Amino acid sequence: MPYKHSEERRHKFEKPHYKVTNWPAYNAALKWRGDFTMWFAEEAIAEWCPAKTGARGRPTKYSNVVIETALFIRQVFHLALRQTEGFMNSLARALKVEISIPDFSRIxxxxxxxxxxxxxxxxxxxxxxxxxSTGLKVYGKDEWHQEKHDVPARRTWRKLHLAIDEHHQVLACELTTPEVGDTTAVPDLLDQITTPFEMFMGDGAYDGEPVAQAVLTRQPDAQVIIPPHKSAVRSDIGTTWRDQHIETIAQKGRATWQRISGYNFRSYVELAMQRYKRIFGNTMKARALARQKTEAWISASALNTMTSFGMPVSVKI
Structure with a gap:
């Protein structure tokens, strides 16, 4: 993804063209994403009703697997809660599975x-x-209503923070209010990642000591690839990752720094957000923040499932 410092002369650059080299496999993967016969696995049916614990109070009728399955179907097929209940009932009848389905209010x-x-x-x-990070609309007037009636949007947004790897997989997902900055959400994202990593990458909004400390505390040997501001100066120590980036940019330019540092991989997270909004939409279904957090996590989990079916392999032509 070209850096924004070349915005005023980007029109001179020829737009690159790409070709998908694994189209048959990717075409089959796209079809598989709509195959609903995969939803009720044997493991899920076995865990449908949790065992009684003997604790006081009314026992839980449905396990967490049931609720997660219902929300998964709701997000993938863009259903309301009542339609989700009806879809699962019809799916159970079609598969001839003797299970009860939770009602919409319980879900x-x-x-x-x-x-x-x-x-x-x-x-x-x-x-x-x-x-x-990117924004997801909770409610508010759409663009057509604004243009037709000349009224303000009055929208309410939520901020979706994603962590992606080089295989297009979502490693962590966090949903916050718009007031929460990108740097503030980094520790929560890193806490969700249970495996070691070698490189942490973000855009200029993550440039700062708090992000570096959070990354190095979690993974001391990791490289931090974040572009410093154009007016950034070296620290008194002069040996930090940020000092190295400033020196390289000063000597070779930002475009060369992007290539040698691997910063171009940052376009993968932009692609992941585009896929998220195209598949699940840019508007949230839930209204309460607690339910919205679960909705975003379910969507990220479904996105990983779709990614595992197959992704296009593109080469520049």
Missing amino acids: SKRSIGLPRHALSKALDPGSLVIVD
Whole structure:
């Protein structure tokens, strides 16, 4: 992804063209994403009703696997809660599975306290951690309503923070209010990553000592690839990762620094956000923040499942 310092002369650059070299396999993977016969696995049916614990109070009728499955289907097929209940009932009848389906209100209530397992535990992560954030609309007028009636949007947003590796897998996901800065969300993202990594990468919004300390505390040997501001100066120590980037940029320029540092991999997180919004939309279904956090985590988990089916391999032509 070209750095923004060349914005005023980017029109002179010829737009690159790419060709997908594994189109048959990727075409089959795209079809597989819509195959609904994969949803009820034998392991999920076996854990459908949790065993009685003997504790006081009414026992739980449905396990967390059931609620997670319902939310998974809701996100993938863009359903409301009532339609999710109806879809699961019809799916159980089609598969001839003797299981009961939770009603829509139970799915909504249980989503608040649903335990979220670490996304990286189900993956074979790479060596990179690439982070960025984007906005998801909660409610507000769309662009057509604004243009037609000449009214302000009055939108409410949530901020989605993602951590991606070089295999396009989502390693961590965090949803916050817009007031939370990118640097503030970094420790929470790193806490979700259970595997070691070699390089941490982000855009200029993550330039600062708090991010570097959070990364090096989590992984002391990791490289931190964050572009410093154009007016940045070297520290008194002169040996930090930021000092090295400033010196390299001063000697060879930002474009050369991007190539030798591997900063171009940062476009992967931009691609992941584009895929997230195209598949699940840029508007959240839930209204409460606790439910929205679960919704974002379910979407990230579903995105990893779709990625595991196959991704395009593109080469520049």
